[in-house]
Amino acid sequence: MADNAEQVATAYFGAWRAKDFTALRSLLADEEFSYTGPLARLDNPDACRDSLARMASITTDLVIRKVFASGADVVTWLDLHTTIAAPTEVANWIHVEKGRITAIRAVYDPRALLEKGNIP
Numbered sequence: 765m766a767d768n769a770e771q772v773a774t775a776y777f778g779a780w781r782a783k784d785f786t787a788l789r790s791l792l793a794d795e796e797f798s799y800t801g802p803l804a805r806l807d808n809p810d811a812c813r814d815s816l817a818r819m820a821s822i823t824t825d826l827v828i829r830k831v832f833a834s835g836a837d838v839v840t841w842l843d844l845h846t847t848i849a850a851p852t853e854v855a856n857w858i859h860v861e862k863g864r865i866t867a868i869r870a871v872y873d874p875r876a877l878l879e880k881g882n883i884p
Contacts (some may be wrong), residue, residue, distance in 0.1 A: 766787070768776060768838050769833060769835065769837060769838050769859075770831065770833040770838050771867075772791055772838075772860045772863060772865060773831070773833075773838035773840060773856070773858045773860070774831075775787070775791055776791050776852070776858065776865060777826055777828060777840065777842070778790060779791065780816055780823075780826060781825070781826050783817075783820045785813050785817045787817065788813055788816065789809060789813040790841070791864060791865050792809035792811065792812060792813065792823060792865050793861065793862075793864040793866045794809060794864075795857075796849075796861075796866050797809045797812070797865070797866055797867070798866070798867050798868070798879060799811075799812045799815075799867075799868045799869075799870075800868070800869050800870070801869070801870035801871070801872070802870070802871070802872060802873075802874045803874055804869070804879075809816060812868070815828075822846045822847045822848050823844065823845070823846055824845045824847055825843075825845040825847060826842050826843070826844060826845070827842060827843040827845065827851070828840060828841075828848035829841045829842055829843065830843050833842075834863075836859055836860050837857065837858070837859055837860075838857070838858045838860070838863060839856065839857045840854075840855075840856045840858070841853070841854070841855055842856065844856050844872070846877065848877060849876035849877050849879070852872050852873065852874075852876060852877060853872060853873075854870055854871070854872040855871045855872070856868065856870050856871075857869040857870075857871075858867070
């Protein structure tokens with residue numbers, strides 16, 4: 765597995781886009797993992813994988829706009845495309861240690877997604 769944080773982040777988004785949640789889970793640290801976003805706070809990598817797998821049922825694309833990398837940290841600016849709302853702009857910060865993601869922080873406005881009430 766790559767130790768380079770930007771490569772790990774690229775693999776994470778590639779696995780999410782491909783709906784390959786086995787590959788995505790392999791990128792998440794087994795211990796000391798956390799995810800924080802507007803709709804969830806998770807401290808378990810399996811729960812994160814499961815949440816993204818449920819979200820995949822309405823996700824149509826992830827359009828990466830810009831990637832900022834500094835050491836173990838990668839911030840990705842992207843558009844989340846879904847079947848239930850206009851594209852949602854997302855800032856996603858990933859922290860990588862020993863080639864695996866230990867923390868994810870997602871910042872976005874969930875209102876358009878919540879208006880439809882169809883988030884899995």
